[in-house]
Amino acid sequence: MKRLPIPDDVTGDEIDKDVRQELMSLPKGLAEEVARNLVMVANLLDEDPEQAYAYSRIALRLASRVAAVREAAGFAAYATGKYTEALAEFRAARRMTGSVELWPVMADCERGMGRPERALAMAGEPEVAKLDKAGQVEMRLVAAGARKDMGQADAAVVTLQGPELASNSIQPWTARLRYAYADALLAVDREGEAREWFAKALEADQGGMTDASDRLAELDGVEFTDAMGDEDTAEVTETPATVEVVADEAGTADEEPADSEDAAVEDVQDDKGSDDKGSDDKGSDDKS
Numbered sequence: 159m160k161r162l163p164i165p166d167d168v169t170g171d172e173i174d175k176d177v178r179q180e181l182m183s184l185p186k187g188l189a190e191e192v193a194r195n196l197v198m199v200a201n202l203l204d205e206d207p208e209q210a211y212a213y214s215r216i217a218l219r220l221a222s223r224v225a226a227v228r229e230a231a232g233f234a235a236y237a238t239g240k241y242t243e244a245l246a247e248f249r250a251a252r253r254m255t256g257s258v259e260l261w262p263v264m265a266d267c268e269r270g271m272g273r274p275e276r277a278l279a280m281a282g283e284p285e286v287a288k289l290d291k292a293g294q295v296e297m298r299l300v301a302a303g304a305r306k307d308m309g310q311a312d313a314a315v316v317t318l319q320g321p322e323l324a325s326n327s328i329q330p331w332t333a334r335l336r337y338a339y340a341d342a343l344l345a346v347d348r349e350g351e352a353r354e355w356f357a358k359a360l361e362a363d364q365g366g367m368t369d370a371s372d373r374l375a376e377l378d379g380v381e382f383t384d385a386m387g388d389e390d391t392a393e394v395t396e397t398p399a400t401v402e403v404v405a406d407e408a409g410t411a412d413e414e415p416a417d418s419e420d421a422a423v424e425d426v427q428d429d430k431g432s433d434d435k436g437s438d439d440k441g442s443d444d445k446s
Contacts, residue, residue: 159216159219159220161216162195162198162212162213162216164194164195164198168194168197168198168201169190169194170189170190170191170192170193170194170196170197171193172197172200173193173196173197173200176226177193177196177226178193180224180225180226181193181221181224181226183224184221184224188220188221191220192217192220192221192224192227195213195214195216195217195220196213196214196217196226196227196230198210198213199213199214199217199230199233199234200230203233203234203237207234207237207238208238210234210237211234211235211237211238211240213234214230214231214233214234214235215231217230217231218231218247223254225250225251225254225255226251228247228248228250228251228254229247229248229251229260231247232244232245232246232247232248232251232260232263233263235247236263236266236267236270239270241267241268241270241271242267242271244263244267244270245264245267245268245271248260248263248264248267249264252264258285258288258289258293259289259293261280261283261285261286261289261293261297262289262293262296262297262299262300263296264280265277265280265281265297265300265301265304266300266303268280269300269303269304269307274303274304274305274307274308275304275308277300277301277303277304278301278304278305278308280297281297281298281300281301281304291322291329292329292330292331294322295322295331295335296331298317298318298320298322298335299318299334299335299338301317302314302315302317302318302338302342303338305317306342306345311342311345311346312346314342314345315339315342315343315346315348318335318338318339318342319339322335323335323336323339328362328364332362333359333360333362333363333364333365333367333368333370334359334367334368336355336356336358336359336362336370337355337356337359337363337368337370337373339355340352340353340354340355340356340358340359340370340373341373343355349377352377353374353377353378356370356373356374356377357370357374360374
């Protein structure tokens with residue numbers, strides 16, 4: 159099996175203690191190798207999802223019967239738009255653990271595969287009641303995205319309404335929920351309210367996970383234009399309608415799935431070839 163290079167300072171000890179516990183079922187040397195590949199998946203998932211996917215495939219070939227490996231492979235496939243494959247891995251991980259934690263992302267995979275009606279049906283299943291608050295908010299974001307996919311823009315607005323949206327408390331999911339609500343309002347031409355909620359999203363977005371500031375600028379008539387030029391400084395000009403910022407332009411595998419549990423393959427026999435639609439919200443209404 160071909161291996162990918164892993165920096166010497168990646169030891170495998172960086173993984174979560176629960177994942178480390180799962181890997182204890184493997185021989186020591188194999189467990190260390192799998193752990194190092196999983197660390198690479200986590201490190202690269204946001205900045206280079208294709209490379210993260212490549213490391214996940216190695217981990218999967220080494221330890222396909224470890225739930226944490228199946229989950230990591232699922233998220234890597236999800237990040238690269240391989241929704242059929244991602245759903246298969248998530249289903250396998252869920253069978254191994256019995257946990258409902260992956261339910262929202264599984265529903266979002268259905269959206270990505272062009273089946274929003276299935277995602278919406280999953281939002282009404284008993285599993286949702288077993289999710290923690292963050293999971294329930296995530297499920298609501300997916301359901302709203304499914305409504306939008308189905309052309310039900312007004313219903314998407316209603317789907318996002320609830321005590322979590324009304325709360326002044328800032329939680330890890332607050333910025334994304336407010337952003338999704340603002341976006342839904344804009345889709346039904348409620349621009350004034352949308353601006354208010356984009357501002358609220360920006361207020362809660364301390365980690366910069368959304369582009370709420372850009373959306374606010376668009377609504378306020380601020381236009382950012384990159385242009386080729388010889389000057390090294392930005393030129394700012396004002397017009398009656400907009401403020402235009404002109405700056406120099408800065409320079410700027412998929413392999414066959416590994417042999418894994420037969421049950422995971424059977425789950426997706428009728429799903430092959432459906433990876434042609436991205437999720438609006440990535441992870442729910444972001445990609446929010």
